Amino acid sequence: xxxxxxxxxxxxxxxxxxxxxxxxxxxxxxxxxxxxxxxxxxxxxxxxxxxxxxxxxxxxxxxxxxxxxxxxxxxxxxxxxxxxxxxxxxxxxxxxxxxxxxxxxxxxxxxxxxxxxxxxxxxxxxxxxxxxxxxxxxxxxxxxxxxxxxxxxxxxxxxxxxxxxxxxxxxxxxxxxxxxxxxxxxxxxxxxxxxxxxxxxxxxxxxxxxxxxxxxxxxxxxxxxxxxxxxxxxxxxxxxxxxxxxxxxxxxxxxxxxxxxxxxxxxxxxxxxxxxxxxxxxxxxxxxxxxxxxxxxxxxxxxxxxxxxxxxxxxxxxxxxxxxxxxxxxxxxxxxxxxxxxxxxxxxxxxxxxxxxxxxxxxxxxxxxxxxxx
Amino acid sequence: xxxxxxxxxxxxxxxxxxxxxxxxxxxxxxxxxxxxxxxxxxxxxxxxxxxxxxxxxxxxxxxxxxxxxxxxxxxxxxxxxxxxxxxxxxxxxxxxxxxxxxxxxxxxxxxxxxxxxxxxxxxxxxxxxxxxxxxxxxxxxxxxxxxxxxxxxxxxxxxxxxxxxxxxxxxxxxxxxxxxxxxxxxxxxxxxxxxxxxxxxxxxxxxxxxxxxxxxxxxxxxxxxxxxxxxxxxxxxxxxxxxxxxxxxxxxxxxxxxxxxxxxxxxxxxxxxxxxxxxxxxxxxxxxxxxxxxxxxxxxxxxxxxxxxxxxxxxxxxxxxxxxxxxxxxxxxxxxxxxxxxxxxxxxxxxxxxxxxxxxxxxxxxxxxxxxxxxxxxxxxxxxxxxxxxxxxxxxxx
Numbered sequence: 001x002x003x004x005x006x007x008x009x010x011x012x013x014x015x016x017x018x019x020x021x022x023x024x025x026x027x028x029x030x031x032x033x034x035x036x037x038x039x040x041x042x043x044x045x046x047x048x049x050x051x052x053x054x055x056x057x058x059x060x061x062x063x064x065x066x067x068x069x070x071x072x073x074x075x076x077x078x079x080x081x082x083x084x085x086x087x088x089x090x091x092x093x094x095x096x097x098x099x100x101x102x103x104x105x106x107x108x109x110x111x112x113x114x115x116x117x118x119x120x121x122x123x124x125x126x127x128x129x130x131x132x133x134x135x136x137x138x139x140x141x142x143x144x145x146x147x148x149x150x151x152x153x154x155x156x157x158x159x160x161x162x163x164x165x166x167x168x169x170x171x172x173x174x175x176x177x178x179x180x181x182x183x184x185x186x187x188x189x190x191x192x193x194x195x196x197x198x199x200x201x202x203x204x205x206x207x208x209x210x211x212x213x214x215x216x217x218x219x220x221x222x223x224x225x226x227x228x229x230x231x232x233x234x235x236x237x238x239x240x241x242x243x244x245x246x247x248x249x250x251x252x253x254x255x256x257x258x259x260x261x262x263x264x265x266x267x268x269x270x271x272x273x274x275x276x277x278x279x280x281x282x283x284x285x286x287x288x289x290x291x292x293x294x295x296x297x298x299x300x301x302x303x304x305x306x307x308x309x310x311x312x313x314x315x316x317x318x319x320x321x322x323x324x325x326x327x328x329x330x331x332x333x334x335x336x337x338x339x340x341x342x343x344x345x346x347x348x349x350x351x352x353x354x355x356x357x358x359x360x361x362x363x364x365x366x367x368x369x370x371x372x373x374x
Numbered sequence: 375x376x377x378x379x380x381x382x383x384x385x386x387x388x389x390x391x392x393x394x395x396x397x398x399x400x401x402x403x404x405x406x407x408x409x410x411x412x413x414x415x416x417x418x419x420x421x422x423x424x425x426x427x428x429x430x431x432x433x434x435x436x437x438x439x440x441x442x443x444x445x446x447x448x449x450x451x452x453x454x455x456x457x458x459x460x461x462x463x464x465x466x467x468x469x470x471x472x473x474x475x476x477x478x479x480x481x482x483x484x485x486x487x488x489x490x491x492x493x494x495x496x497x498x499x500x501x502x503x504x505x506x507x508x509x510x511x512x513x514x515x516x517x518x519x520x521x522x523x524x525x526x527x528x529x530x531x532x533x534x535x536x537x538x539x540x541x542x543x544x545x546x547x548x549x550x551x552x553x554x555x556x557x558x559x560x561x562x563x564x565x566x567x568x569x570x571x572x573x574x575x576x577x578x579x580x581x582x583x584x585x586x587x588x589x590x591x592x593x594x595x596x597x598x599x600x601x602x603x604x605x606x607x608x609x610x611x612x613x614x615x616x617x618x619x620x621x622x623x624x625x626x627x628x629x630x631x632x633x634x635x636x637x638x639x640x641x642x643x644x645x646x647x648x649x650x651x652x653x654x655x656x657x658x659x660x661x662x663x664x665x666x667x668x669x670x671x672x673x674x675x676x677x678x679x680x681x682x683x684x685x686x687x688x689x690x691x692x693x694x695x696x697x698x699x700x701x702x703x704x705x706x707x708x709x710x711x712x713x714x715x716x717x718x719x720x721x722x723x724x725x726x727x728x729x730x731x732x733x734x735x736x737x738x739x740x741x742x743x744x745x746x747x748x749x750x751x752x753x754x755x756x757x758x759x760x761x762x763x764x765x766x767x768x769x770x771x772x
Contacts, residue, residue, distance in 0.1 A: 025495070025496065025497035025498075026496060026497055026498060028495060028496075032495065032496045035494070035496050035498075035499050036496060036498050036499075039496070039498040039499050039502055040498065042502070043498075043502070185400070186400045186403065186404050187404075188404040188407065188408060189403075189404060189407065192407070192411075199746070199750060201753075202749060202750040202753040202754070203710070203745075203746045203749045203750060203753075204710040204711065204713040204714075204724070204749060205710075206713045206714065206716065206724055206728075207713065207724065207728065207742065207745050207746050207749065210724075210728050210732075210742055210745070211742050211746075214732065214738040214742065215738050215739060215742050217425075218421070218422050218425045218426070218738060218739065219418045219421055219422060220421055221421050221424070222424065222425065222428065295512075299512075299513075299514040299515070300514070301514075302514040302516045302517060303516060303714070305516075305717075306716060306717055313514060313516060313517050313520070316517075316520075317520060320524065328529050331520075331524040331525040331528070332521075332525035332526075332529075335517060335520055335521040335524070335525050336521075338517060339513045339517050339518075339521070342512070342513050342514055342517065343509065343512045343513050346511075346512035346513070347508060347512045350512065
């Protein structure tokens with residue numbers, strides 16, 4: 001009956017295409033329709049505000065803050081300071097060294113990050129050994145006839161990238177040791193790891209940076225000094241190591257017990273068991289978490305301005321209070337531009353990590369289900 | 375001779391065997407680690423002592439009793455420049471707690487709204503919520519604080535051209551001025567009625583639950599609770615002859631007098647902290663709601679529960695279980711991030727203590743250690759409380 005009835009009547013005429021989509025997704029009920037109208041109004045307001053600030057009422061030509069009286073963005077200010085945003089006070093004539101370093105980094109990162117490119121081992125070796133060595137020669141200089149550029153001249157995006165990438169690279173081995181230590185059978189090792197991780201995770205990064213700027217010099221014998229940037233680097237690395245250790249511990253816990261037992265049964269020593277069997281699997285599982293830690297570190301790098309190192313945000317701060325460009329709209333312009341640069345990096349990385357997560361979920365189905373079972 | 379050559383290799387083998395035994399090696403490793411750490415600590419302590427002696431700084435906590443000689447812009451307890459450094463410690467700590475508490479409330483409200491909006495069946499609303507999350511959480515918090523403080527609040531009009539807000543409040547470059555509540559004698563009665571109402575509500579809930587357990591009948595708790603919580607104090611308020619008045623801010627000369635003045639630094643910090651943290655809370659809420667199996671909703675509907683009951687009795691309790699642990703982390707993050715106040719000049723704990731007090735006394739080691747200790751204690755207390763709350767909410771498995 002039922003079936004016959006269906007077959008007899010023609011399918012009900014329904015709207016198709018965009019109209020149907022609109023009806024289902026935006027106007028399915030009265031409340032939804034009201035919400036849609038409200039949302040449209042909000043979007044219109046936002047776009048109109050942005051457009052009038054960035055284009056209609058913006059100043060495009062000018063020589064100082066006095067020209068930026070329109071109330072909109074002050075673009076000539078960005079034009080004048082953009083070099084500083086990217087390089088800080090790094091000498092103009094030497095900026096090609098920074099660009100070359102970026103180019104070398106991209107040359108290594110692209111093959112490492114695009115899954116289809118083969119030879120991951122070679123590109124990781126390049127990134128871990130060859131590139132750092134080249135960067136250490138290129139950026140500070142002082143050798144091979146390159147002019148020495150002291151770190152107090154570094155600034156802007158350069159410092160942000162140097163601190164975050166060096167920080168994560170230095171944090172990585174420390175984090176592995178801490179994560180293994182936290183799961184160790186030796187009580188003293190375990191307590192020390194737990195203590196370090198929890199203390200660092202319990203305090204704000206600022207206090208750790210304060211420690212770098214006021215306490216670290218006291219810890220060293222008379223006459224020893226460490227470069228301010230290096231001091232900040234050490235502390236940033238220790239700080240993110242504690243967070244990274246917890247990420248890696250998550251990966252270690254997801255490895256089935258059988259893997260440990262099989263390694264033991266084969267008679268592998270502890271370093272071999274961990275290095276050849278456990279860590280490769282655990283680290284692969286937590287790659288998205290590691291990228292997440294890197295994003296957090298990248299954003300946290302902006303805190304170094306509090307101890308007097310001028311990263312991208314620090315330069316934006318200095319620039320917006322510089323006498324020549326003083327105007328009511330200068331700070332807004334500076335922060336919007338710096339924020340956009342930060343956003344592009346962080347958003348790009350988070351998208352990349354989501355892509356990896358999907359790939360891992362598809363390829364590592366077995367490992368993931370195993371992790372859930374145990 | 376023969377005997378000694380006979381035992382010697384064996385003793386060697388024993389010694390070797392001893393070294394190969396896992397327990398022995400573990401003890402040796404740990405002792406070596408302790409020795410290395412002990413040496414490092416000794417070296418550091420020695421260096422610190424030598425450095426302090428050279429700079430003529432006496433170590434110890436005596437400085438806490440000395441007169442501070444500086445003023446603090448905002449203080450919840452009585453404080454002036456003749457108070458001690460110890461008093462300044464408490465002023466800063468209370469300011470941090472104030473901003474953390476207000477920020478947690480605001481971030482939770484915004485976060486829940488955005489998180490639920492992301493799951494809206496309305497495509498536009500869901501996309502806008504997603505855009506909020508992606509924009510806000512990918513920009514450093516410090517930049518957002520600077521944005522609110524230097525780019526927005528510093529561009530507000532002067533007191534003479536203040537924005538007048540409804541209810542007698544004013545907003546200008548010097549902050550927000552709101553009417554202040556002033557208590558007259560007799561207000562204790564209202565407080566007493568409030569306490570009574572809370573006690574009565576708890577008792578009523580307990581009785582209602584017991585009755586439901588015994589008879590299966592639900593007692594409508596919402597309205598009686600509301601009456602007890604709000605009606606009772608209101609009644610007492612009028613009975614006592616309205617013992618509270620509002621003190622309105624007024625423009626006198628160049629600035630507002632009277633009322634409650636909220637500094638722009640506090641407003642910027644609250645805006646930055648709550649908007650930033652809300653983007654993370656929104657994701658947690660979304661994951662929590664999505665984490666409740668669809669079968670639960672369907673089962674609730676099959677049992678004949680209304681939409682509201684389904685949400686209140688089935689979805690929310692289960693989602694809460696998923697949400698609480700990561701939410702705790704966000705609350706802790708917000709508290710720690712409130713230390714960025716130092717960058718915009720809000721007198722929080724780090725700014726007052728690790729900033730001004732450290733600069734004036736030079737007691738770097740003591741001050742930094744105390745600062746870290748305070749944040750550790752705050753983290754510990756928050757996570758203990760949230761763990762207690764979590765265990766109350768946790769699934770009771772038979």
